[in-house]
Amino acid sequence: MEHIVIIGNGISGVTLARHIRKLSDKKITIISAESEYFFSRTALMYVFMGHMTFEHTQPYEHWFWKKNRIDLLKAYVDAIDTDSKTLQLSEGKSLAYDKLIIATGSKPNKFGWPGQDLDGVMGMYHKQDLENLEKYAPNNTICKRAVIVGGGLIGIELAEMLVSRDIPVTFLVRESSFWNGVLPEGESAMINRHILSHHIDLRLSTNLKAIKADENGKVKSVIIEETGEEISCNVVGLTAGVSPNIDFLKSSKIETGKGVKVNRFLETNIADVYAIGDCAEQHEAIGNRRPIEAVWYTGRMMGETLAQTICGNRIQYKPGHWFNSAKFLDIEYQTYGWVHGKKGKPDYEAHFHWKHQDDTKCVTIAYHKDTNVFLGINTFGIRMRHEFFDTVLTEKWNVNKVMTHLSAANFDPEFYKLHEKDIIEKYNRDTGNNLRLSKIKWRSIFA
Numbered sequence: 001m002e003h004i005v006i007i008g009n010g011i012s013g014v015t016l017a018r019h020i021r022k023l024s025d026k027k028i029t030i031i032s033a034e035s036e037y038f039f040s041r042t043a044l045m046y047v048f049m050g051h052m053t054f055e056h057t058q059p060y061e062h063w064f065w066k067k068n069r070i071d072l073l074k075a076y077v078d079a080i081d082t083d084s085k086t087l088q089l090s091e092g093k094s095l096a097y098d099k100l101i102i103a104t105g106s107k108p109n110k111f112g113w114p115g116q117d118l119d120g121v122m123g124m125y126h127k128q129d130l131e132n133l134e135k136y137a138p139n140n141t142i143c144k145r146a147v148i149v150g151g152g153l154i155g156i157e158l159a160e161m162l163v164s165r166d167i168p169v170t171f172l173v174r175e176s177s178f179w180n181g182v183l184p185e186g187e188s189a190m191i192n193r194h195i196l197s198h199h200i201d202l203r204l205s206t207n208l209k210a211i212k213a214d215e216n217g218k219v220k221s222v223i224i225e226e227t228g229e230e231i232s233c234n235v236v237g238l239t240a241g242v243s244p245n246i247d248f249l250k251s252s253k254i255e256t257g258k259g260v261k262v263n264r265f266l267e268t269n270i271a272d273v274y275a276i277g278d279c280a281e282q283h284e285a286i287g288n289r290r291p292i293e294a295v296w297y298t299g300r301m302m303g304e305t306l307a308q309t310i311c312g313n314r315i316q317y318k319p320g321h322w323f324n325s326a327k328f329l330d331i332e333y334q335t336y337g338w339v340h341g342k343k344g345k346p347d348y349e350a351h352f353h354w355k356h357q358d359d360t361k362c363v364t365i366a367y368h369k370d371t372n373v374f375l376g377i378n379t380f381g382i383r384m385r386h387e388f389f390d391t392v393l394t395e396k397w398n399v400n401k402v403m404t405h406l407s408a409a410n411f412d413p414e415f416y417k418l419h420e421k422d423i424i425e426k427y428n429r430d431t432g433n434n435l436r437l438s439k440i441k442w443r444s445i446f447a
Contacts, residue, residue: 003027004310005087005095007077008103011296012277014038015303016101016310017070023311029071029095031087035127036074037062042296044130045157049164054130080252082270099272099310102249102260103303106242106278106294109150115211120219121236124158133161136218136235140167143234147171147222149208150240151178153326158237159200160329170201170231172208172224174240181343184364186353187378188341191328193359198329211236242294244279257281259292264316266306274310276302288338289319297323321393322376323386331360336389337376339366349375352399352430354423356381363423367399374399382419383411403427404438 004020006013009032017028039057046052065072076090080100087095108123110116122132137143146162148155151173162169175181178195180188195202207225214220221232244259255261255269259281266274275281277299282291298319305317325334340349350369355362361381367374374397377389388409392402402409406420424437 001025001027002098003029003096004099004101005097006030006101006103007087008032008105008277008279009035009038009072010041010103010105010277010299011038012105012299012303013101013103015300016103016276016307017303018068019304019307020310021068021070023307025069026310027071028069029073029097031073031075031077031089031095033074033076033090036072037065039127041125044124044127045161048130048133048161054127077248079248080254080273082253082273085272097272100274101306101310102246102254102268102273102275102279103277103299104245104248104279105299107245108154108238109241109243110238111240113208113210115213115219116238118211118213118219118236119217120234121211121238123238123242124154124161125242133235137162137165137167139165143167145170145231145233146235146237147231147233148237148239149222150238151175152239152241153179154242155237155239156195156326156328158239159195159198160327162235163198163200167235168201170203170233171195172203172206172222174205174207176205178202178204180341182341183378184339184341184351184353186355187362187364187380190355190359190362190380191331194329194331242278244281244292246279265309265314266302266317267309274306276306286317286319289322293319295324321390323389328380331380332383334379334384335376336384336386337366337374337393339364339376339378352427354426356419356422361419365399365402372398372400374402377402384409385411400433400435403433404435405440407437408440 004026006017009030013030017030020026020028037058043057047054077087078090079088085097089095108125120136122129137146145168147170148158149172159169159171177188178191209223209225211219212221219234219236221230222236223230246256246260249256253270254273259279260268260275261283262268262275262280263283266276268275278294285291301319302317305315308315321337323336348368349366352365364378366376374392403424420437424435428435
């Protein structure tokens, strides 16, 4: 019986295993050193905040794996011998495979800061990070202050977690405005103000120089690069992005760049070896997607796609239109298509921006300045329908058509206040149009 071995029990590896089982009777083994059972990584913050227990993050009962004949092995993989199709495991053990899938995800970035491996320094990605945070920051008596280094999505989540336990937070952001490498100027500025409104000490254009230890080898302070200021703290969160977790492949024949190099079929340069999820890097980007995409839903899609190939129906990975969602403290965020920040914004991309007077809701729409084709939308504090914008992007709607149908795109609950009238009025003022909102319901548009 063909033996399928999957390294990594995150969303990519587990989705792959489940779909292979639906399609075949192959022997399946999932290897992970992080946790015995699959859990929802995006839910870790809610465990710390008291909204759920860790057990609640596990979508499947423990009996699920045995019933579905998916073997779970808790171990580190030290090396891969692709000639003999053998994995070298921790404690001198080995495991043979017929087909191997690398789904090892990401790891927090470190940039060689002095003190970056001290007790009390952690990322916020793995189950062990949650355990360390519980150990070093259980309350504001043990942890007088935490310093977060890096202003991305993980950083803002960690800030919210710590603030939920009344732990003072200093937030070091290298950029001149929060996440302005991704967000347009108006959105980034709004999030700056929102962070400050939660009494978080936001330091923009600020870099970490070093982390200092006390006499017991624990964090006692950080030093700021620009000013030399020393900030006392008990916890340092390193959230300056993530990178593929592939260090164990360095001695193998598997081609790597930033991640494991794969083609459109998620195949590596070695026969019967594949890579999926955060650690997979496309040789060439698919359309306007990035070669590496460390997001939950693309990992799931890769798992579903590769299961077909493993079971004899060789098909390409097709991620479709880019979308994502997140939360900045109290403000929900969605993006569909591409709305570039100042960095990397193409010359042809024009923006329309609307912001509510309460400073917690805004919309930015990107369109081609010559053809008026809709390119993408960012929404903050207003929920929009994925299906609507997926269709709009596929059919390449004119931006004016999108604006007139904004009411159909809204996905807010029934009694939420609607803002489409204000949005289209500002759009008309900015562009000289005289558009009116359509009363057609969203289901009718695509019927």
